[in-house]
Amino acid sequence: MFCARRIKTLLQDRSLATIVSRMIIYTDAHCHLNPQSENPTIDCRIYSSVRPADWKNAIIISENDDDKNFAAIGIHPWYLADVDTNFESQMIEILTEHPNMMVGEIGLDKFHPDIPHQLEIFVAQLKIAAKLRRPIHLHCVGAWDKILHIFKHYEHTLPPVIVAHNFNGSPDLIQQIAERYNVYFSYSVPHDNSQDITRISTTPPDRILVETDTFDLNDEIDKLDAAISAIALINQSDIDEMSEKIYQNIQRVISYVRSIE
Ligand SMILES: [Zn+2]
Numbered sequence: 001m002f003c004a005r006r007i008k009t010l011l012q013d014r015s016l017a018t019i020v021s022r023m024i025i026y027t028d029a030h031c032h033l034n035p036q037s038e039n040p041t042i043d044c045r046i047y048s049s050v051r052p053a054d055w056k057n058a059i060i061i062s063e064n065d066d067d068k069n070f071a072a073i074g075i076h077p078w079y080l081a082d083v084d085t086n087f088e089s090q091m092i093e094i095l096t097e098h099p100n101m102m103v104g105e106i107g108l109d110k111f112h113p114d115i116p117h118q119l120e121i122f123v124a125q126l127k128i129a130a131k132l133r134r135p136i137h138l139h140c141v142g143a144w145d146k147i148l149h150i151f152k153h154y155e156h157t158l159p160p161v162i163v164a165h166n167f168n169g170s171p172d173l174i175q176q177i178a179e180r181y182n183v184y185f186s187y188s189v190p191h192d193n194s195q196d197i198t199r200i201s202t203t204p205p206d207r208i209l210v211e212t213d214t215f216d217l218n219d220e221i222d223k224l225d226a227a228i229s230a231i232a233l234i235n236q237s238d239i240d241e242m243s244e245k246i247y248q249n250i251q252r253v254i255s256y257v258r259s260i261e
Contacts (some may be wrong), residue, residue, distance in 0.1 A: 023239070023240035023243075024224075024225065024228055024239060024240060024243040025043050025240075025243040025244055025246070025247040026042035026043050026044075026221065026224050026228075026243070027042065027043055027044040027045070027209070027210060027224075027243075027246055027247050027250045028042060028044070028045045028046065028210070028211055028212050028220060028224060029046050029163060029165070029184075029186045029209035029210060029211045029250055029253070030046060030048055030104075030105070030137060030163070030165045030166070030186055030209075030211035030212070030213055031045060031046070031047060031048070031211065031212050031213060031214050031215075031220065032047065032048060032050070032054075032213070032214065032215045033045070033047060033214065033215065033217050033220065034057065034215075034217075035047065035057050035060045035061045035064070035069070035071075036057075036060070037217050038217070039217045039220070040217060040220050040221050042068070042220070042221070042224070043068065043247060044068055044069075044070075044247065044250050044251070044254070045068065045069050045070070046070045046071070046072065046102070046137070046163075046250075046253075046254075047061050047069065047070070047071040047072065048071075048072050048074070048104045048105040048137045048165070049071070049072060049073045049074055049075075049076075049104070049105070050074075050075070050076035050078070050079050050105060051075055051076065051079040051082040052075065052082055052084060052087065052090070053082065054073075055073045055090075055094060057071070058071035058072060058073045058094075058101060059071075059094065059098065059101075062098040062100050062101045063098070065100070070100060070101075070102065070254055070257065071101055071102070072101065072102035072103055072104035072105065072135075072136075072137050073091060073094055073095065073101060073103065073104075074091075074103050074104045074105055074106040074125055074136075074137070075087065075106065075121055075125065076105050076106065076107070076139055077106075077107055077108055077109045077112055077118045077121070077122065077139060078109065078112050080114065080117055080118065080121055083121060088124055088128060091103075091125070091128055092128055092132070095128070095132050095134060096132070099257065100257045100258065101134065101257065102129075102134045102135045102136065102137065102257060103125055103128065103129035103134050103135070103136045103137070103159070104135075104136055104137025104138070104139075104163070104165070105137045105138065105139045105165055106121075106122050106125040106126070106136060106137070106138065106139065107122055107138045107139035107140045107143070107147070108122055108139075108140055108141075108143035108146055108147060109139065109140075109141040109142070109143065110141060110142035110143050111141060111142065115143075115146075119146070119150075122150075123150060126150070126154065126158075126159065127154075127157075129159040130154070130157050130158055130159045133159070133160050133256065134159060134160075134256070134257065135159060135160060135161035135162070135163060135253050135256050135257065136159045136161070136162055136163065137163045137165050138162055138163060138164050138165060139165055139166075140164065140167075140168075140169065141168065144169040144170070144173055148173075148177070151180075151181055158181065158182075160182065160256045161182050161183075161184065161252075161253050161256055162181060162182065162183045162184070163183075163184050163186055163209065163253060164177075164183055164184065164185050164186060165186050165211060165213070166186065166187070166188060166211065166213060167185040167186060167187065167199065167203075168199075171195070171198040171199045171202045174199065174202045174203050175202065178203070178204050178207050183207065184207050184208070184209050184249060184253060185199075185203045185207055185208060185209065186208075186209035186210065186211045187199070187200060187203075187208065187209070187210060187211070187227060187231065188210070188211055188212060188213060188223065188227050189223060189226040189227045189230060190227075190230050190231070190234070197234055200230075200231055200234045200235070201234050201235065205235060205237075205242075205245055206245070206248075206249060207249065208231060208245070208246055208249060209246060209249055209250055209253070210224060210227040210228055210231065210246055211227075212224060212227075228242060228243050228246065231246075
């Protein structure tokens with residue numbers, strides 16, 4: 001039986017974290033780091049935009065073409081005030097010019113206003129991603145019922161991959177979502193509670209990603225260390241093996257933008 005207290009103990013054991021960190025493959029499936037800063041070197045990172053003002057950063061990353069740093073453009077449900085009437089044609093133009101670019105972060109958030117407008121903007125971006133065959137990075141808070149309704153409606157015309165960033169839906173949903181859709185579940189450091197632990201232990205290991213969601217380049221590695229260590233512990237796996245598995249998972253997500261001619 002897994003004991004939540006063990007996560008805390010492991011994360012507090014700095015000497016152990018130092019030893020294992022040499023073997024960890026670092027991947028960050030969702031962050032907002034400024035590409036013009038000297039960001040830590042890690043093995044794979046995906047930058048997500050929240051509004052059109054970020055898209056120039058996404059373009060800089062995509063044009064860098066180092067095969068480690070990838071980017072997504074999109075409009076987050078908190079930033080609908082930034083929506084331009086012709087945002088769809090702008091997105092299509094940028095995505096077409098940058099075949100290695102994804103769509104995100106997009107989604108629904110029940111704690112923010114105007115759900116009908118959120119739905120309209122989300123579905124518009126979902127359709128663009130599906131048409132151009134790009135993975136999406138999904139922000140969903142308290143709206144999995146609506147998201148699953150939309151997925152069912154567009155079942156045959158969904159984007160090739162859905163990355164559920166900071167997945168915080170019910171653990172009961174995970175199996176059902178994973179069997180039906182090509183969804184990857186991305187986690188930051190889990191809280192020391194049964195809900196977070198159950199989510200991770202219920203997620204198929206070949207669908208787990210780790211993320212920081214950070215804007216702060218100084219804390220990226222520490223946050224990744226803590227997240228991978230906790231996920232490995234919950235899965236009763238070696239930390240280096242877990243980081244390798246997560247690396248293979250993010251490579252599968254990226255393969256959809258690598259394979260576009
Ligand atoms: Zn984010």
